[in-house]
Amino acid sequence: MHELSIATAIVERADELARAQGTDAVAAVSVRVGELSGVVPEALDFAFEVARDGTALAAAKLVVERVPARAWCESCAEQFSVGVPPFFWCPRCDRPSTALRSGRELEITDIRPA
Secondary structure, eight states, X not given: OTHHHHHHHHHHHHHHHHHHXXXXXXXXXXXXXXXXXXXXXXXXXXXXXXXXXXXXXXXXXXEEEEEOOEEEETTTTEEEEOTTTTOOBOTTTOOBOOEEEESOOEEEEEEEEO
């Protein structure tokens, strides 16, 4: 389960950022997880609970914002959902698109001190 290594990295980075802000305890960490990131949010949540033990985030909550995969059609200027597995075919003009606008995100967006 690669979510454990991702959760460990989130805990380590959030701890660094919290200390840089002058706090030693974190109440919540917010992350954005794209639909095509390869990360299962439920597995990440479980892994976060394991990874946070014994750290400044021991009581912290993981807040996950799911980001849908969206593509952009340059032919007709339509933005559309690609789904999973991704289908990069514009529903408006019936042409292929390779411009992914969102869905690969995996980032910390906020750390709330305790």
